[in-house]
Amino acid sequence: MPTPPDPVRRATAAEVARLAGVSPAVVSYVLNEGPRPVAPATAERVRDAVRQLDYRPNRAARALRVGSTGxxxxxxxxxxxxxxxxxxxxxxxxxxxxxxxxxxxxxxxxxxxxxxxxxxxxxxxxxxxxxxxxxxxxxxxxxxxxxxxxxxxxxxxxxxxxxxxxxDTRQGARLAVEHLLTVHGHRSVALVSGETAAERPTSRELGWSQAVSACNADTGPIVRVPFDRLGGLDAAQQLLALPERPTAVFATSDAQAFGLLHGLWSAGVRVPGDVAVVGFDGTDDGAYAVPPLTSARQPxxxxxxxxxxxxxxxxxxxxxxxxxxxxxxxxxxxxxx
CATH class of the missing domain: 3.40.50.2300 (Response regulator)
Incomplete structure (x- = not known):
């Protein structure tokens, strides 16, 4: 019985062919399911040799032949x-x-x-x-x-x-903000937005603005920070430094919301007792935040x-x-x- 090749290198199609007693072309026909048919017994011998030698086709070489690397x-x-x-x-x-x-x-x-x-x-x-x-x-x-x-x-x-x-970030943002305004009765919602170089408001900010207008609410303060946890922590510090602390905040990413929650907790601010928070993304991590995070969920x-x-x-x-x-x-x- 042929000895399997040195495990530090890959087996070759030629070695599979020798073990199965066929030509390299037949090995190719079996592995690629064509273009020529192979007798079932012969095909099974090839597959047995592939398993014994742990043969793995070279994708790069196959790409040269069929134009796909997978x-x-x-x-x-x-x-x-x-x-x-x-x-x-x-x-x-x-x-x-x-x-x-x-x-x-x-x-x-x-x-x-x-x-x-x-x-x-x-x-x-x-x-x-x-x-x-x-x-x-x-x-x-x-x-x-x-x-x-x-x-x-x-x-x-x-x-x-x-x-x-x-x-549909505008729809998702509006959904989250309207929940705070209509279900929980807040009169305004602060916005923690991502820092961007764009001159126009982002679609998440537009969704927040549309919800505020639709509910005849007051426009809350806007804080622009990076879309990460440190950005959310910075946002908490900025919001708590305002003369009038907001009662509700919409963060445009869950990562920001996690940092925001930590910043509020560190300052002794109760969520949702003192400040309600909603996020955007709906990640599974939100279920493990303290308290668990309400969020607009992306599919x-x-x-x-x-x-x-x-x-x-x-x-x-x-x-x-x-x-x-x-x-x-x-x-x-x-x-x-």
């Missing part, structure tokens, strides 16, 4: 942000179901770095690219063409030349699956928005179920 790229703004961590998990799970591998990279929420990755990742032989963008509407025409199927996610606006999708699994499916669309432009629902917990003032 790998897709994923660019994320941050791997520490709980929403993008959840999106990454959902995307990789969807890719696995299709037999695809994922190469992920972080742009550190820097647009220039995102653009560099859009240009560099295709050199690693990926078949398609999904970009969780930090672009704003004014930036979208500047997206580099990576020369392969590309889908932009985290996009509440269309992106010229590519298929794009994202949460992560649906968006991840849609992004992967959009890679197979014909070249062109499209834009799809996904509605959010509200995960009601205790930080807003609702009692636990």
């Amino acid at each position: 790998m897709v790229g994923l660019i994320l703004p941050s791997v520490s942000n709980p929403f993008f961590a959840a999106f990454s998990e959902a995307f990789q799970a969807a890719a696995h179901q299709q037999g695809l591998a994922v190469i992920a990279a972080s742009s550190d929420a820097v647009l220039a770095q995102e653009q560099e990755l859009v240009e560099s990742l295709p050199r690693h032989g990926i078949d398609g690219l999904v970009v969780a963008t930090v672009m704003h509407l004014a930036d979208s025409p500047a997206l580099s063409d990576p020369g392969l199927p590309t889908v932009v996610v985290n996009a509440p606006f269309p992106v010229p030349g590519v298929h794009a999708l994202g949460p 992560v699994a649906a968006m991840a699956a849609a992004a992967l499916d959009a890679l197979h669309l014909p070249p062109g432009s499209s834009h799809e928005l996904f509605a959010l629902d509200l995960v009601v917990r205790e930080s807003c003032g609702c009692r636990p179920a």
Whole structure:
């Protein structure tokens, strides 16, 4: 019986062929299910040899033959942000179901770095690219063409030349703020918004503003900080330094909300007794906040699956928005179920 090859190197198709008593071409026909038929008994001998030698086809070599590596790229703004961590998990799970591998990279929420990755990742032989963008509407025409199927996610606006999708952030923000105003009777809601270079208000800020107008409420203070926990902590300090402390706050990301909750707790402020808080993202981490965080929830699994499916669309432009629902917990003032 042939001795398996040295475990420090991969077995080859030729070794599989020798063990099975067939030609390398027959090995290829069995593994690729064609183009020529192979007798069932012969095919079984090949599969037995593959298992004995732990043979794994060289994807790069196969790509040269059939034009596909079975790998897709994923660019994320941050791997520490709980929403993008959840999106990454959902995307990789969807890719696995299709037999695809994922190469992920972080742009550190820097647009220039995102653009560099859009240009560099295709050199690693990926078949398609999904970009969780930090672009704003004014930036979208500047997206580099990576020369392969590309889908932009985290996009509440269309992106010229590519298929794009994202949460309906205006609808989600309005849903969260209206809950504070109508269900809990607050007369105003402070806004903790992300720092951006955009000249126009973000869609989350527009949703907050529309909710305030629709409920004839007073416009609350706005604090602009990074979309992370430290930003939320800074926001808590700024809000508590105001002459009149707000009774309710809407944070435009769960990460900000977590920092905000910690900052309020550190200052002895009770949530929701003194200040009610709602977030945006609806991550699972919110269930473990103190108190558990009420938040507008993005449909992560649906968006991840849609992004992967959009890679197979014909070249062109499209834009799809996904509605959010509200995960009601205790930080807003609702009692636990």
